[in-house]
Amino acid sequence: MTESTDTVTREQQALAETPRSNEAAGTLGSETRPASQTGLRGTAVARASSPVHAHAQLQSDRGSTRIADGVVSKIAGLAAREIPGVQSMGRGLSRTLGAFRQKVTRASDEDLATQGVSVEVGERQAAIDIDIVTMYGQSIVEVSRAVRENVIERVEGMTGLEVTEVNISVDDLFVDADGDAGQAAPRVQ
Amino acid sequence: MSRALTPRAHLATEVAEAVIRVPGVEGLSRGSGQEAAVQYAGGKVLGVQITDQHIAVHVLLNRLPLPPIVAMVRSRIDEVVVRHTDGGAVPTIDVLVEGVELDHLPRRREVVL
Numbered sequence: 180m181t182e183s184t185d186t187v188t189r190e191q192q193a194l195a196e197t198p199r200s201n202e203a204a205g206t207l208g209s210e211t212r213p214a215s216q217t218g219l220r221g222t223a224v225a226r227a228s229s230p231v232h233a234h235a236q237l238q239s240d241r242g243s244t245r246i247a248d249g250v251v252s253k254i255a256g257l258a259a260r261e262i263p264g265v266q267s268m269g270r271g272l273s274r275t276l277g278a279f280r281q282k283v284t285r286a287s288d289e290d291l292a293t294q295g296v297s298v299e300v301g302e303r304q305a306a307i308d309i310d311i312v313t314m315y316g317q318s319i320v321e322v323s324r325a326v327r328e329n330v331i332e333r334v335e336g337m338t339g340l341e342v343t344e345v346n347i348s349v350d351d352l353f354v355d356a357d358g359d360a361g362q363a364a365p366r367v368q
Numbered sequence: 369m370s371r372a373l374t375p376r377a378h379l380a381t382e383v384a385e386a387v388i389r390v391p392g393v394e395g396l397s398r399g400s401g402q403e404a405a406v407q408y409a410g411g412k413v414l415g416v417q418i419t420d421q422h423i424a425v426h427v428l429l430n431r432l433p434l435p436p437i438v439a440m441v442r443s444r445i446d447e448v449v450v451r452h453t454d455g456g457a458v459p460t461i462d463v464l465v466e467g468v469e470l471d472h473l474p475r476r477r478e479v480v481l
Binding site: 261 | 376404406409411417
């Protein structure tokens, strides 16, 4: 985990030194982003190109825009929770503390949005680590793919930052007391 | 907040709609074992799985024989996929028949010696 974070920091520095190295950004993105891997995602590539203009807007001749870590982690946390296969977020201890904090301080869900999210934000890029809990019966592959897609889309769309990587760790599996967790709440489209 | 579907969810929705319209298809199935679905923000498309090189649909049919229905399902998915890929790599398509729901079983012919 620290290893991957180190890589990003180095790459961010490299990009900061050569602001026009679009190729570097491209290869970096294709490794970490499933969206741009194959021709099947022709539309994904087309859509992902719009935030690139936004990157340029973050650093202008007449000033720069800085986005705080908390902003990115809040967006990422809410985006991950939008996926139906995500039961809750955070590691065991922080989940327990979060529930306790919510009872004691009557914190809203929004205040807990950043639970289970840690981010590293540079001038034009962001790397995101997410801890999720899914349900028994869900495909972890599918849930994490959907989380990754949605987090990238929301963060890039709302902040203009380029998301270099979304590392997901599945920390626990929720088992419904009634038996089949999937049957209990069918969300048919 | 915009609720635009991700490209994968968009493709999954179109695949599901195309498959359901095929005569002989009763519906899509969540699959046996782990849930077969494409998830997106705020929902999921049950019975369809999509990865970069692969599409799988889990169907319930209501008519026999199966091969012509399956062939029709496959060609409808093909049409949707071709529209989405724009000449890029075309994924392989798996059709999984999870069950057959018949009002009446085909009558067995008694063999009289």
